[in-house]
Amino acid sequence: MTIRAEGVKKWFYDRKRGEFPAVDGVSFECKKGEVFGLLGPNGAGKTTTLMIITTILKPDAGKVEVNGFDVATNPESVRLNFGFVSADAALYDLLTPRETLEFVGKLSKYPKEKLAARIDELINLLDMSSFADTRCQALSTGMKQRVAIARALVHDPPVVIMDEPTSGLDVPTMQSVYQLVRQCREMGKCVLFSTHIMSEAEKLCDRIGIINKGKVLAMGTLSELKEQYAKSDLEEIFLAVVGGSGGNENNGS
């Protein structure tokens, strides 16, 4: 098992409501060579769950393991085992894509003699040659997202975590992201893919977990979900699961 989450809970505080659960007992598993989709409306707790898996936030309860390392007790080893792509790319604006990749590659102890070749490989793979040495502040959203994906893959991690990686992208760039996710699966990587776009989950994910109000309400392959809810497409399943209420008001999206 490459990612294993068991009864993960995270509470946030709101002046109006006091403490509320952003993640309320989330459990799922994601295997090697599998794309697991975390599907939910805005504010469902997807990002908070991913932030816990990526060791940015500590869980208030429950256990998460990435490639056998516990996020609470061994966060540094966990961080060596995944690459993270966030919705807003989050690049250092004044560094170039090449410098960004070098920085992450060196930090992740990727063999020094192979790093330059790896960076060139990713630049070619993601079609970044034309802007590899341009500062990130001058790049378009699509270009930035490609850099963010390259950054997540530069140290060739066994786990790739993507938090709404296609948000704000145009159709061709979205397609290239999908292609890349498929390539990751072919390479035997475990991909955790968070999204609120049904078609995306339908196209890419081997298994889907539907999350709302911090809870995983349904989980399985698309065919299993269709069978379980007796619906023909994912959108209908989703509405059936979340009850048509859409997102909650949690900030812990």
Added chain:
Amino acid sequence: MKDFFHALLVVVRKELLYIFRVPDVLIFSVLIPMVLYPVLMIGAGVYSAWAVANQKTQIYKIAIPESPSENVQRVVAILKATGRITPIPVKNLDDAVRKEKVIASLSAAPDTGALEVHYDESSFQASEPIRFIADTLEAEEKKQLTDTLVGRGITKEELEPLDVRLRDISAMKSAHKIPQLDARFAETYAPLLRFGALLAIFFLLSNARSSAVSPAVFMLAQERDLKTLKATLSLPVSWNTLVLGKAVAVSFMALLSVFVNSIGVALLAFFVITSLVIRLPSVRSTVEGIIQSISPTAVGLIVTCSLLDILLSSCLLLFLCSLSRTTKEAQSILIISSLGMVGVSIFALSPDQALTWQTALIPIMNLLLVIKSVGTETHTPLPVFITIAENMLLIYVAVHLTAFRLGQESFILSGETHFRWPWQRRTKSIQSKNN
């Protein structure tokens, strides 16, 4: 350990690469000091040179007997040559001094023929011509004058506040020969110049602390605003290393600013010392004496303590930065804190403050005390050791506290969720549920 240093270097390199491309930081930390401070220093130096030159035109009157003895005539000739002293022959020397017609009188003792200087002890101005007179004396005359004054009931200690400088003029006149500092001379000039040097170091340290504010804010608070913090925290490196790397980069910027400013301070020191040397050639030997008295060990200790102090300041600024909720709040906190650090270190300038094991425990202030004690060779190993050990411990604590703070959602999600105090956790929601 190798991995730690490798990761640290990678973080430092990235932070510096990044910060050198931020125009604001470069302008405030490097360019403005690079232009402004040297200009200010040159201005101050030129002004002090002008002030000294202007002061040179002030001529002091001293009384001499109407029929001076041979040795008095010889000294008067030297005094006249300085252009600062006008000898006025009078009948009653003491009367002239008492009525403040002259600042002092120069005569020879009727019985021994030794030179005597009479002046009004209450007159502040008296010190100036007396210094001239004293500077003009030959070694034997100096001894005679001292003996005379001491013979008249004035102790050597009492001479000090009156600013009587005695030195061997003939030794000073030899252009390339550096006279040995005699004990009295070192006691009079050296503390003044040492204080000047300490003041310059204080200025540079204050500048280092204020220069660290902008990079510290940029590297932590602004990183959160630019939304790169989450990505940074998910990098394969421990957060302690990440914080220490940022602190080292902030310290580097502070040191760069110190380097730039030290050019200005050096220019100021050059102008001030040069202008003093014009007036009082003996200052040169004092400066050289101070430089000669600083051993390589002392330099090593000063450099070590300074680097640790700057790193500690950077770590403290980063920690304070991590307590803020917004970049503006961080800027305000850090500006006040850097001023606070300057305020704490001001106390070290007081002549009463010395390095003891108690004062060594006061962070930020103890560096100047170390420099003070090492500079005067009065240091004992224990307080210096305490200072170094304490700074290292505080750096360790500050780095860990900052890393701990980075992991709190109130920092990471600042602006996305509300901050909660420990007493607001759980209890409140349980209460509201019960209601």
